[in-house]
Amino acid sequence: MAIGYRDRVTKPDTSAERSPILPTVLHCCTALAATPGRLLRPRRADTTLLANLDVRPVPTASVAVGLTVLAQATISMPTTLVAEGVRSLGATPLMMAAFVVEHPKARFLVDPALCAGVHDRVLPELPFPVSYLVAPNKPVRGLAEALAEYGLAGEQIDFAVPTHLHWDHVSGLVELPSSVELRLPAVEYDWAMGGTHAPVGVARGPLRGRAYDRFELDGPPVLTFPRSKDLFDDGSVVLVDLAGHTPGSLGVLLAVDDGSRVLLVGDAVWTKLQVDLLREKAPMPGKLFDADRDAAFATIHRLHALPEGIELIAGHDYEALAARAAA
Ligand SMILES: [Zn+2]
Numbered sequence: 001m002a003i004g005y006r007d008r009v010t011k012p013d014t015s016a017e018r019s020p021i022l023p024t025v026l027h028c029c030t031a032l033a034a035t036p037g038r039l040l041r042p043r044r045a046d047t048t049l050l051a052n053l054d055v056r057p058v059p060t061a062s063v064a065v066g067l068t069v070l071a072q073a074t075i076s077m078p079t080t081l082v083a084e085g086v087r088s089l090g091a092t093p094l095m096m097a098a099f100v101v102e103h104p105k106a107r108f109l110v111d112p113a114l115c116a117g118v119h120d121r122v123l124p125e126l127p128f129p130v131s132y133l134v135a136p137n138k139p140v141r142g143l144a145e146a147l148a149e150y151g152l153a154g155e156q157i158d159f160a161v162p163t164h165l166h167w168d169h170v171s172g173l174v175e176l177p178s179s180v181e182l183r184l185p186a187v188e189y190d191w192a193m194g195g196t197h198a199p200v201g202v203a204r205g206p207l208r209g210r211a212y213d214r215f216e217l218d219g220p221p222v223l224t225f226p227r228s229k230d231l232f233d234d235g236s237v238v239l240v241d242l243a244g245h246t247p248g249s250l251g252v253l254l255a256v257d258d259g260s261r262v263l264l265v266g267d268a269v270w271t272k273l274q275v276d277l278l279r280e281k282a283p284m285p286g287k288l289f290d291a292d293r294d295a296a297f298a299t300i301h302r303l304h305a306l307p308e309g310i311e312l313i314a315g316h317d318y319e320a321l322a323a324r325a326a327a
Helices: 019-038 047-052 142-149 171-175 185-193 274-277 285-288 293-304 318-327
Strands: 066-078 091-103 104-111 159-161 181-185 212-213 229-232 237-241 248-255 259-266 310-311
Touching: 047 293, 066 142, 066 318, 091 142, 091 318, 142 171, 159 310, 185 212, 274 293, 285 293, 310 318
Parallel strands: 104 159, 159 181, 181 212, 259 310
Antiparallel strands: 066 091, 091 104, 229 237, 237 248, 248 259
């Protein structure tokens, strides 16, 4: 009997590509040691960069798209680590989610985030202690289940656009047919798949055996972002450069059919609080997961300087995601 993608529980052995444990533990210790000082004295905003940012008008769109948030899992983290310098002993709830975008010419996913059983199927690919630090609460709603509840099967998805290639944005791929192509900047693919070891936060298993359309962001500046790509050449789905968290991190600017302009920003920030206060993640976890801290902080400046009328949805912002999921 043929085994379909839904039944596939085995995965390639990628253990040889996992980051070695000792350097990862040392990396965690360095990040932890740098954290207390930053909680008291957060990195200051770059006022020169802010003053010199060009702000382009919102691009016109001749078509609108449907946007649906598929909530998949929750996790929480001390607020003072999510946005350094916030004097709080509280915790911020975070969400992991996928997005269905319905354009007249295609139905696609932004961030095919989690599969069912992700704790056993994907997280073991991450080195200790990262696999424990990032594990979401159970139960996790797998992508196939979430799509089915929305009335869709994997075969009805035309392609997927990950905001970046960290495990919690692509693990749902193991529940999609291999025919579902991934569209992403070439620099992101090269960063995640090119080296001997997967970068911290990347699990290569879900990324294997799949077709890729690797592109350059060769379009003009949009809003405060230097480069873009208009996916359908109609202004409805414009990808913008949010490099820093990872080298090819994308923002997805949507003209939504409820009249809103939504910018999905992946993990350029985890919650909007970072944008409002213009704060980095604390060194722990930021030093672990932001590939280029300086570039990531510059990107937060670009998000902070966005004009009115853009609804920013951060990749794990429980409040923003839950509001859209409920809608
Ligand atoms: Zn994430």
